[in-house]
Amino acid sequence: MIYLLLLVGGGLVAQASAACSRAMLEEATAAYVRAQAAGQPSLLPLAQTVTYLENDVSMDLAKGVLAQPVTIDFNRSLHDTTQCATFTELSAATNKHPYVIDTRLLFTDGKITAIESLVADAGDWVFNAANQLSWTKKEKWDVIPEGKRDSRAVIQAAGDAYLDSWTNGSVKVPYGTPCARLEGGSYTGDKSPSANTCKMPVFPGNFKIVKRRYVIDEEVGGLDIFNDFPFIDTTKPNGTSSMNFIRVEGGMIRYIHETTICATKNCGR
Numbered sequence: 001m002i003y004l005l006l007l008v009g010g011g012l013v014a015q016a017s018a019a020c021s022r023a024m025l026e027e028a029t030a031a032y033v034r035a036q037a038a039g040q041p042s043l044l045p046l047a048q049t050v051t052y053l054e055n056d057v058s059m060d061l062a063k064g065v066l067a068q069p070v071t072i073d074f075n076r077s078l079h080d081t082t083q084c085a086t087f088t089e090l091s092a093a094t095n096k097h098p099y100v101i102d103t104r105l106l107f108t109d110g111k112i113t114a115i116e117s118l119v120a121d122a123g124d125w126v127f128n129a130a131n132q133l134s135w136t137k138k139e140k141w142d143v144i145p146e147g148k149r150d151s152r153a154v155i156q157a158a159g160d161a162y163l164d165s166w167t168n169g170s171v172k173v174p175y176g177t178p179c180a181r182l183e184g185g186s187y188t189g190d191k192s193p194s195a196n197t198c199k200m201p202v203f204p205g206n207f208k209i210v211k212r213r214y215v216i217d218e219e220v221g222g223l224d225i226f227n228d229f230p231f232i233d234t235t236k237p238n239g240t241s242s243m244n245f246i247r248v249e250g251g252m253i254r255y256i257h258e259t260t261i262c263a264t265k266n267c268g269r
């Protein structure tokens with residue numbers, strides 16, 4: 001009986017991973033870029049029931065940004081075959097309404113069951129779509145050779161340490177040299193390589209970065225952490241929608257992109 005259950009269980013696992021190949025996820029992120037460009041959610045392989053969150057607010061897909069055509073200047077994606085999930089960052093600087101859109105897609109049996117987007121525009125934290133586009137295009141997030149890839153655990157730990165360090169100065173963050181942070185449109189990677197650093201000061205107050213949702217892609221050392229960020233938005237002391245999109249090389253952080261949504265202009269700062 002146990003043997004039979006194991007057999008059945010093993011079969012299910014094999015099926016789930018077959019349904020979640022990298023090729024399937026890559027096709028889906030390409031479809032996502034096309035769907036957003038056209039403003040047509042129906043171009044996506046949607047499950048019958050799909051939850052859609054925009055800046056952590058539940059919304060009808062037909063009323064969201066995904067239903068508006070957006071000129072996309074640049075995009076970069078992560079493909080997580082372990083969790084069957086993807087992450088895509090869209091830079092839309094030349095769209096008549098400039099945006100940076102960061103999106104997680106979650107899959108079951110090859111279909112999208114959840115879409116979560118951070119839709120940043122003017123007034124969000126140090127938002128500048130033209131600068132964001134110009135810097136992201138210059139960065140190299142190429143495939144890391146197989147023997148040099150970090151494990152999921154190492155990649156996630158690097159990102160978690162970075163977020164933990166904001167409120168705990170004792171946490172050691174594996175910052176690379178150089179390390180460049182693109183926060184909204186503001187960049188720390190424009191100096192000579194040895195002077196580029198992502199070090200953060202410790203924030204005042206005793207808060208924790210909670211509701212961390214991860215997408216991890218070992219091929220490119222990529223990690224995305226959607227999270228609730230307290231403190232920054234004076235009107236949202238319990239946290240505002242935020243994400244950190246991180247590239248890890250040889251265990252060290254090379255790039256960080258941050259998008260933080262503000263309820264009032266520049267989070268009231």
Ligand SMILES: *[C@@H]1O[C@H](CO)[C@@H](O)[C@H](O)[C@H]1NC(C)=O
Nearest residue numbers: 033034037072073074075076
């Ligand atoms: C999105 O990124 C892919 C991979 O780099 C690229 O081939 C494609 O042209 C991009 N699409 C747009 C609309 O920029």
Ligand SMILES: *[C@@H]1O[C@H](CO)[C@@H](O)[C@H](O)[C@H]1NC(C)=O
Nearest residue numbers: 164165167168169170171172
């Ligand atoms: C701060 O980080 C250190 C080092 O990781 C850890 O030992 C300590 O428990 C942390 N403090 C809090 C309050 O979480």
Ligand SMILES: *[C@@H]1O[C@H](CO)[C@@H](O)[C@H](O)[C@H]1NC(C)=O
Nearest residue numbers: 230233234235236237238239
């Ligand atoms: C923040 O959370 C606390 C504790 O759950 C709650 O009492 C308070 O109303 C919240 N504040 C806001 C602005 O949402």
